[in-house]
Amino acid sequence: MAELRWHPLIKDWIIIASHRQNRPQMPKDWCPFCPGSGRVPDDFDVYKYDNDFPALMQNPPVPDPVDTDFFKVKEAYGKCEVILYSPSHYAKLPELSDAHMRKLVDLWTERFEEIQKDEKIKYVFIFENRGEAVGVTMPHPHGQIYGYSVIPKKIQLELDSCKEYYEKENRCLLCDMHKNEVEFQKRVIFDNDSFTVILPFFTEYPYGVYIFSKKHLQNLSQMNDKEKDDLARCIKRTVGMLDSLFDYPFPYMMCLHQDPVNSEDTKDYYHFHIEFFPPMRSKEKIKFNASSETGAWAHCNPTAPEEKAAELREAYAKFMKTQKEEG
Numbered sequence: 001m002a003e004l005r006w007h008p009l010i011k012d013w014i015i016i017a018s019h020r021q022n023r024p025q026m027p028k029d030w031c032p033f034c035p036g037s038g039r040v041p042d043d044f045d046v047y048k049y050d051n052d053f054p055a056l057m058q059n060p061p062v063p064d065p066v067d068t069d070f071f072k073v074k075e076a077y078g079k080c081e082v083i084l085y086s087p088s089h090y091a092k093l094p095e096l097s098d099a100h101m102r103k104l105v106d107l108w109t110e111r112f113e114e115i116q117k118d119e120k121i122k123y124v125f126i127f128e129n130r131g132e133a134v135g136v137t138m139p140h141p142h143g144q145i146y147g148y149s150v151i152p153k154k155i156q157l158e159l160d161s162c163k164e165y166y167e168k169e170n171r172c173l174l175c176d177m178h179k180n181e182v183e184f185q186k187r188v189i190f191d192n193d194s195f196t197v198i199l200p201f202f203t204e205y206p207y208g209v210y211i212f213s214k215k216h217l218q219n220l221s222q223m224n225d226k227e228k229d230d231l232a233r234c235i236k237r238t239v240g241m242l243d244s245l246f247d248y249p250f251p252y253m254m255c256l257h258q259d260p261v262n263s264e265d266t267k268d269y270y271h272f273h274i275e276f277f278p279p280m281r282s283k284e285k286i287k288f289n290a291s292s293e294t295g296a297w298a299h300c301n302p303t304a305p306e307e308k309a310a311e312l313r314e315a316y317a318k319f320m321k322t323q324k325e326e327g
Helices: 018-022 098-115 153-169 173-184 225-246 291-296 305-321
Strands: 002-007 012-017 047-050 073-075 078-084 123-130 142-148 188-191 195-198 210-213 252-257 273-277
Touching: 047 098, 078 098, 098 123, 098 142, 098 225, 153 173, 173 188, 173 195, 173 210, 188 225, 188 305, 195 225, 210 225, 225 252, 225 273, 225 305
Parallel strands: none
Antiparallel strands: 002 012, 002 073, 047 078, 078 142, 123 142, 123 252, 188 195, 195 210, 210 273, 252 273
């Protein structure tokens, strides 16, 4: 079974993908993403791999006959890809060279441009789940890309908020958010010529940093070479900073927020940024999303962002001491 079902209470489509329950458990001594597996090239730096058990497909099955005059279903149309960061099974993102990271940004850009050619796709979502704490069972370094036939609810909420603000103020909400954070300074972690890493005023997670583009850009394709280099370094250093907090590979969900494709033009009011959702609230404690967060979307951050920002700046300085400057 693979289909979308309409949730009338929150006005959103839910992906039903029961076929993914049949995914086999990988043998401990074999990985499909490693060279020699027969599933990937013997020689690569970064690589696009079509998901073996996609939740969304460009040739989806006909939905099960469970719809009624009240309950609505539609086909699970879309695209699901895996992006391999390295041929090394145990590589960590902060250990990759700046040049290698740039190849990853280029592959993301290439896939964003290719997937949006399908006019049925309305949103291209690039993301990474890292660590057992967020449910990852495959340790080989990788991220994913989903191409949705609908704009996901959270993205739509952001778009609506940004559009409303633009119509009222004639300015970009995210540009103003970045400007105010930079002026306040206490929640700014670090920056480079093109991007700023901030623990936002409103963050839901103790270490939920955002990466803001300094320029009003909407997606990866609009970035020049300098901006792509800066993004590659910024992501590497952000993850290195998180890993340096407690001296272990820090679990997180990393989400690239770009403009929709094959949809309304949002260039005046939407702005590229990356959101991190790290579940740890201390070295050994996880911040679980309990009833308030899950049932009411009433998030509670048990820490003060200004204090955690100072902690993150210390972790960033610690990470940077380990780095040799690259040309």
